[in-house]
Amino acid sequence: KPRNFPPGPKWLPMVGSLPYLKKLSRKLGSQHRALTEMSKQFKTNVLGLKLGGEVMISVQDYETIKEILTCEEYDQRPNNFFIRLRTMGTCKGVTCAEGKLWAEQRSFVVRHLRNIGLGKEIMDLKIQDEIRNLFKIIDERVEVQIAKLLPFAIINILWSMVAGKRIESATFEQNQLLNIINKRTKAFDMSGGVLAQQPWLRHIIPERSGYNLIKQLNKELKEFLTQAIDEHHASWTEHNQEDFIYSFITEMKKMNGPETNFTDEQLLIVCLDLFVGGFTTTSSTLDFFFLMMVLYPDVQTKIQKKLDETFEENYQIEFTDRHKLPYVDAVIKEVQRYRTILPVIGPRRTIKQTNLSGYTIPKDTTILLNLQPTYMSEEIWGDPQNFRPERFLDESGELIAHPQFLPFGLGKRKCLGDAFARGCLFIFTTEFLRRYEIRPLDVNNLPSSEPLPGLVASPKPYFARFTKRRK
Numbered sequence: 001k002p003r004n005f006p007p008g009p010k011w012l013p014m015v016g017s018l019p020y021l022k023k024l025s026r027k028l029g030s031q032h033r034a035l036t037e038m039s040k041q042f043k044t045n046v047l048g049l050k051l052g053g054e055v056m057i058s059v060q061d062y063e064t065i066k067e068i069l070t071c072e073e074y075d076q077r078p079n080n081f082f083i084r085l086r087t088m089g090t091c092k093g094v095t096c097a098e099g100k101l102w103a104e105q106r107s108f109v110v111r112h113l114r115n116i117g118l119g120k121e122i123m124d125l126k127i128q129d130e131i132r133n134l135f136k137i138i139d140e141r142v143e144v145q146i147a148k149l150l151p152f153a154i155i156n157i158l159w160s161m162v163a164g165k166r167i168e169s170a171t172f173e174q175n176q177l178l179n180i181i182n183k184r185t186k187a188f189d190m191s192g193g194v195l196a197q198q199p200w201l202r203h204i205i206p207e208r209s210g211y212n213l214i215k216q217l218n219k220e221l222k223e224f225l226t227q228a229i230d231e232h233h234a235s236w237t238e239h240n241q242e243d244f245i246y247s248f249i250t251e252m253k254k255m256n257g258p259e260t261n262f263t264d265e266q267l268l269i270v271c272l273d274l275f276v277g278g279f280t281t282t283s284s285t286l287d288f289f290f291l292m293m294v295l296y297p298d299v300q301t302k303i304q305k306k307l308d309e310t311f312e313e314n315y316q317i318e319f320t321d322r323h324k325l326p327y328v329d330a331v332i333k334e335v336q337r338y339r340t341i342l343p344v345i346g347p348r349r350t351i352k353q354t355n356l357s358g359y360t361i362p363k364d365t366t367i368l369l370n371l372q373p374t375y376m377s378e379e380i381w382g383d384p385q386n387f388r389p390e391r392f393l394d395e396s397g398e399l400i401a402h403p404q405f406l407p408f409g410l411g412k413r414k415c416l417g418d419a420f421a422r423g424c425l426f427i428f429t430t431e432f433l434r435r436y437e438i439r440p441l442d443v444n445n446l447p448s449s450e451p452l453p454g455l456v457a458s459p460k461p462y463f464a465r466f467t468k469r470r471k
């Protein structure tokens with residue numbers, strides 16, 4: 001081990017501490033629980049690991065996580081096989097880009113997503129359109145597995161902002177692309193798994209290592225995104241600026257030259273980043289929200305009462321209405337804390353040797369930020385094991401900001417789709433609860449709220465009864 005490296009399990013030849021982490025993850029049901037448990041065993045908030053060939057630390061406490069999220073030395077992503085494969089063999093896009101490329105492209109993406117309406121009224125209208133489509137489907141069913149319906153609605157809102165149109169699919173519940181993205185979400189964890197730590201294993205176990213899955217996803221995504229980009233090139237005029245791809249092509253035409261980062265390849269990977277970063281995160285959060293409504297009918301009734309008092313029946317709810325309903329915001333926040341979809345965030349990489357909590361962290365160390373102990377800390381929340389939205393409200397019912405609550409991260413790599421996600425969360429939850437009573441199929445056999453782990457955690461599949469409140 002490097003000198004003054006954080007404590008952690010032994011490093012075995014070739015595999016490092018991987019067998020130990022895997023065994024514990026299997027026993028406890030998820031990687032983040034194993035990391036939390038190990039940090040207790042070794043009495044440290046900064047845990048030192050080596051997974052296969054990758055030197056790694058996992059950080060468990062809020063203060064150190066905040067230090068990492070707000071310090072430039074930790075702003076970059078690991079440069080391993082999984083990350084390169086994820087970005088189709090390039091270091092482009094936003095999520096995995098570095099240095100000047102990342103700063104330039106991130107700022108462009110944020111500015112132009114805002115220009116085409118992210119977080120504004122136009123986004124609300126697109127959300128309302130998709131909700132109406134879902135209502136038509138749900139009204140015809142008695143028992144609903146909402147997890148099968150949400151992803152397509154979310155991706156259509158996102159795609160209509162990025163590419164100006166919905167994705168047509170005969171049977172959207174079987175949409176091939178979405179299915180593969182979902183599989184990818186479950187096949188990996190934030191560390192990138194085997195493909196990051198022992199990439200040579202892809203030659204021996206291409207299926208089990210997830211290699212074939214990502215190759216197939218890359219192929220399908222490339223075909224899909226290239227077709228959209230080509231269509232935009234063909235129909236581009238300087239007046240066509242209503243979606244993100246047109247804005248990017250306009251910039252390409254302005255910045256034409258050998259030095260420019262505004263290329264078709266860059267556009268493809270940015271679209272990939274928005275696609276894979278945006279839809280499983282938002283739809284899994286909504287899925288957890290509806291599950292909590294099934295499990296906590298009192299909370300559901302309280303929201304419905306507030307909605308009925310605040311809005312006329314035919315009024316279409318907008319994102320700006322959230323200020324009128326702090327209780328709804330508090331419930332959404334409590335869902336994100338209690339059943340966080342990203343218990344571990346990152347991954348990050350040290351760009352030089354650094355000092356962290358008295359330890360020496362070598363250059364190019366991978367960092368995983370485990371937020372679960374913060375979200376389940378008795379010191380911070382008092383009763384973290386209870387689902388209690390009121391913890392986000394003060395005595396007069398106004399929202400309280402908890403600095404330790406970081407669903408969208410913090411600092412320069414903070415989520416760039418948070419306005420989109422928060423808009424979807426608010427409008428979907430309020431419009432759905434205005435229209436439906438959401439109840440369990442069998443009160444004596446309630447669905448479990450135990451998450452299914454993965455890159456993004458989600459509820460285990462469950463059905464609920466959606467009954468119209470007004471005929």
Ligand code: HEM
Nearest residue numbers: 095277278281282285346407408409413415416417420421
């Ligand atoms: C509930 C939904 C979402 C959650 C909980 C979430 C959470 C996060 C978090 C915690 C990060 C920071 C990772 C880090 O610090 O290393 C992040 C980054 C990112 N998110 Fe989100 N996100 C959500 C929705 C979205 C949406 C809708 C989009 C796209 C429209 C998106 C695109 C991205 C991108 C591109 C990054 C990488 C930013 C960078 O590296 O500069 N996310 N997200």
